[in-house]
Amino acid sequence: MQRAIQTCATIILARILGPADFGLFALAFVAIDALGLFKSMGFDSALIQRKDNIEKAANTAFFIIPVLGIALYLILAISAPWIGKFLNNQQVVGVIRALGIIFVISCLGKVPAALMEKNMRFRQISIIEVTTAIIFSTTAVVLAILGMGVWSLVIGYILKTIYQNIMFFIYYKWRPKLEFDKKVALEMFNFGKFLFLGGVVWFLKMNLDNMLVGRLLGVTALGLYAIAFNIANFGADYFGGRVYRVIFPAFAKLQSDKYDLRQAFLKTTKLISIFAFPFCAILFLLGGELIRIVYGTKWIAAIPVLKVLAFAGLFNTLPIAMAPTFNATGNPKATFWAIFLQTLLFCVFVIPAIKLFGLVGVGAIVALSSIIVNIGYLPFTMRLASLRLSDIFSSISPGLISSLAFGLVILLIKSFFLKGLVFTGFIFYLNTFILIAISFLIYLFLLYRLDKAIVREIKLMLIGI
Numbered sequence: 001m002q003r004a005i006q007t008c009a010t011i012i013l014a015r016i017l018g019p020a021d022f023g024l025f026a027l028a029f030v031a032i033d034a035l036g037l038f039k040s041m042g043f044d045s046a047l048i049q050r051k052d053n054i055e056k057a058a059n060t061a062f063f064i065i066p067v068l069g070i071a072l073y074l075i076l077a078i079s080a081p082w083i084g085k086f087l088n089n090q091q092v093v094g095v096i097r098a099l100g101i102i103f104v105i106s107c108l109g110k111v112p113a114a115l116m117e118k119n120m121r122f123r124q125i126s127i128i129e130v131t132t133a134i135i136f137s138t139t140a141v142v143l144a145i146l147g148m149g150v151w152s153l154v155i156g157y158i159l160k161t162i163y164q165n166i167m168f169f170i171y172y173k174w175r176p177k178l179e180f181d182k183k184v185a186l187e188m189f190n191f192g193k194f195l196f197l198g199g200v201v202w203f204l205k206m207n208l209d210n211m212l213v214g215r216l217l218g219v220t221a222l223g224l225y226a227i228a229f230n231i232a233n234f235g236a237d238y239f240g241g242r243v244y245r246v247i248f249p250a251f252a253k254l255q256s257d258k259y260d261l262r263q264a265f266l267k268t269t270k271l272i273s274i275f276a277f278p279f280c281a282i283l284f285l286l287g288g289e290l291i292r293i294v295y296g297t298k299w300i301a302a303i304p305v306l307k308v309l310a311f312a313g314l315f316n317t318l319p320i321a322m323a324p325t326f327n328a329t330g331n332p333k334a335t336f337w338a339i340f341l342q343t344l345l346f347c348v349f350v351i352p353a354i355k356l357f358g359l360v361g362v363g364a365i366v367a368l369s370s371i372i373v374n375i376g377y378l379p380f381t382m383r384l385a386s387l388r389l390s391d392i393f394s395s396i397s398p399g400l401i402s403s404l405a406f407g408l409v410i411l412l413i414k415s416f417f418l419k420g421l422v423f424t425g426f427i428f429y430l431n432t433f434i435l436i437a438i439s440f441l442i443y444l445f446l447l448y449r450l451d452k453a454i455v456r457e458i459k460l461m462l463i464g465i
């Protein structure tokens with residue numbers, strides 16, 4: 001629900017604002033995300049994983065995290081002009097300083113949010129997230145209509161952060177005490193340090209492309225790239241945090257039971273693959289039509305990079321169960337090195353790719369680095385969860401085969417029946433709707449034939465929602 005609200009808001013905002021506004025907002029978040037790595041230092045994840053002295057650990061973490069948040073805000077406010085100079089855009093300075101206040105706000109809610117996750121109170125977290133999305137979307141759209149430009153996004157994000165962190169304290173009735181334990185702090189730091197280091201390279205992985213596109217190609221190109229990346233990475237964004245939040249504590253409880261861990265991993269991967277494969281196929285085959293219909297013609301320059309990034313989105317979504325498996329079995333180093341290698345590959349090849357192919361080159365390097373590293377780390381994951389290659393293929397085959405089949409049908413229709421034809425207006429909308437409907441029906445039919453049980457399970461989950 002939260003993601004659906006945000007997606008609808010993004011579509012409306014994309015029609016009101018221009019690529020330059022989205023590009024400026026994305027460029028500001030390069031700096032925000034960079035310093036944001038330090039706002040918890042992995043203490044929140046260490047609190048979720050911890051099994052003893054929970055109250056003492058929570059108070060210790062609350063003592064440390066707000067100090068970090070205030071320090072980060074001051075650093076950001078002072079260094080904003082130099083950041084703007086480095087990013088080759090002085091407009092971003094004011095936006096960075098305004099958004100910096102979220103460090104002070106969000107650090108206050110880190111501990112109660114972590115405790116809610118630890119106790120698996122996901123229904124309450126979902127309520128907070130949905131109402132937060134409504135606040136951001138409503139504020140941003142109204143201010144955009146009033147002509148506030150990029151500041152509609154900035155103000156909406158700040159209000160969203162304030163509300164979210166207040167609600168964590170209201171829903172989880174924990175109150176901090178003035179207590180600090182050096183031993184507990186060191187234990188939490190030792191666990192969290194690799195998650196923090198992983199966060200550093202994750203920042204580089206997720207923001208180097210934005211930084212380089214904004215610096216070398218300008219904020220308009222960055223706006224186009226940001227929209228394409230957000231669409232392609234929808235699955236990883238939507239499932240990544242939610243699935244990790246649920247299965248990390250669950251996997252942590254199963255870490256000593258290899259059979260149950262294996263079954264949980266395979267079931268999670270199967271459910272994710274049923275979404276990831278058809279979504280990638282639709283973006284690659286019909287991404288151009290969807291951009292024109294949903295975002296409008298001013299965004300059509302994003303179509304080529306969207307088609308390439310569809311494969312990055314696929315390989316960012318499929319391995320979602322890997323990181324929780326590493327962390328839950330006490331191997332946070334693996335998460336760090338996986339992200340590090342992916343970032344290293346990107347850094348080596350991205351500059352030549354930008355110079356040769358522009359935005360499409362960036363998308364290609366993002367996709368290739370994700371594919372290479374995730375496939376390379378598969379054997380390690382298999383060893384941790386006692387998996388065989390045949391187990392993994394069996395779990396993803398229903399989604400893969402069904403997607404390949406409907407993709408082939410759509411490709412044949414476009415290549416032989418629609419080749420050379422140009423549709424506009426109502427006929428264009430109708431043609432796109434028919435192609436998507438054909439894809440959906442073929443996919444559901446084959447998925448049901450291949451795995452009736454999983455279709456019934458998904459049906460029950462949807463009815464429950």
